Amino acid sequence: MKIQAAVTHSQGEEFKFEDVELIEPKVNEVLIKIVASGVCHTDAVARDMAIAPYPIVLGHEGSGIVEKVGEGVKRIEPGDHVVLSFASCGHCENCLTGHPTVCTEFNELNFGGKMEDDTHRLHQHNQELSTFFGQSSFATYAVANERNVVKVDKDVDLALLGPLGCGIQTGSGTVLNKLKPEFGTSIVVYGTGAVGLSAIMAAKITDCKNIIAVDIHDNRLELAKELGATHTINSKNEDVVEKIKDITDGGSHYGLDTTGVPVVVRQALRALRPLGQLAIVGVTPEMSINVHEEIMAEGKTMVGVIEGDAVPQLFIPQLVEYYKKGKFPFDKLVTFYDFTEINQAFEDSKNGLAIKPIVKISE
Structure with missing residues (x-):
């Protein structure tokens, strides 16, 4: 045809x-x-x-x-x-x-x-x-x-x-299917495009205590707050790691990087508390990491996630239901x-x- x-x-x-x-x-x-x-x-x-x-x-x-x-x-x-x-x-x-x-x-x-x-x-x-x-x-x-x-x-x-x-499934699924944050924990989302904002909405569904959005655009950070972020950080104006540790009393339990920018990935690792987990969904180039200091010595985990680790036939209808109820x-x-x-x-x-x-x- x-x-x-x-x-x-x-x-x-x-x-x-x-x-x-x-x-x-x-x-x-x-x-x-x-x-x-x-x-x-x-x-x-x-x-x-x-x-x-x-x-x-x-x-x-x-x-x-x-x-x-x-x-x-x-x-x-x-x-x-x-x-x-x-x-x-x-x-x-x-x-x-x-x-x-x-x-x-x-x-x-x-x-x-x-x-x-x-x-x-x-x-x-x-x-x-x-x-x-x-x-x-x-x-x-x-x-x-x-x-x-x-x-x-x-x-x-x-x-x-x-x-x-794809995009919205990636952000929300990484939170709901992979990280699965526990009630009362803290999560930081780096980058507030469609993927990051979807992650923020998902984090609100899980009832995280602190949902922190990091970006360089104030208008997107404002939208992040409207969608569920409890705190926002403009990384052009503030020390990201110091601010996160102050908000979370020692570091976040979870992080999600959507940017693929090596310096941001390093910040995300350093901002985790011991045993913290960082999910990478951005396309990230080759970069150096001190595995002992930034991961192993504090029991941290860094994991790559594709398409939110979702089974679309199960997950997408769930997102539609959340949307219909005003939660997504x-x-x-x-x-x-x-x-x-x-x-x-x-x-x-x-x-x-x-x-x-x-x-x-x-x-």
Whole structure:
């Protein structure tokens, strides 16, 4: 079938709206009419840094309505409202033990450009186009494996829900699924973009005593306070480690870094109390750590977390329920754009004018 898609032909190139051929869903696959798709930093990295093969249709926070299902699909039916999340194999040890975010085939399935059967679903002028995260949601339609697809309530605005598939899932899931802070403890979130603010909302759900937001932008720190932060620190103006130890009477129990900035990661480690835990979700370059002084000698833990260690089919509906009850107001992070404004959405995200852009693709 012929669809419209935002195509990236080469590294760093702006999105171009073009006609593309989409092959019908095969075994265990679903055809979705895309309603909207979140704009995520990972899309920008793929566009600019060649982490997936070009030409490609990006987009990995899609939401839409199922139009057709292939042979073998059991959980999803035409007419279902769905959110699309990451791809996983479903049969490796990590998938089978409830950790599909560290699927042994994660990189191949999400960044390799092909579907699970090693073929392409997108074509243009007899040329194959790469698929991203097993979905490529910057298009009017997408085909995805049933494992990518999460059924959601029809009484919630479907255009709002796409970011639950990646960025918002990452922040909230790292708190709720991995760190699991105990009642009355302290957590510090470094960076208050969409991922960090999602973590703050999740920390409020767990009833942490101190929820501390660290950033360099006062407007984002104000929003962090509105969403649940008990304290805020502008790291341009204050000594972060000293301030945290003062607030928490010796250091935080938990930390979550979304920035990927080595100096911030070092601050986050030093601001932990003995036995404290630090989760890293930002893409962090090579850096030096004094393992004895900064980790081992005080029994601290530093762990990497992908996609909030979530099982999307279980976790995303839970987030929707929290949203409906007013306990997870992630809509306050969102700015909507028309699909034709996708390049502007990326620019506004880069410049900090929009925390979580969502492009509306169809009604």
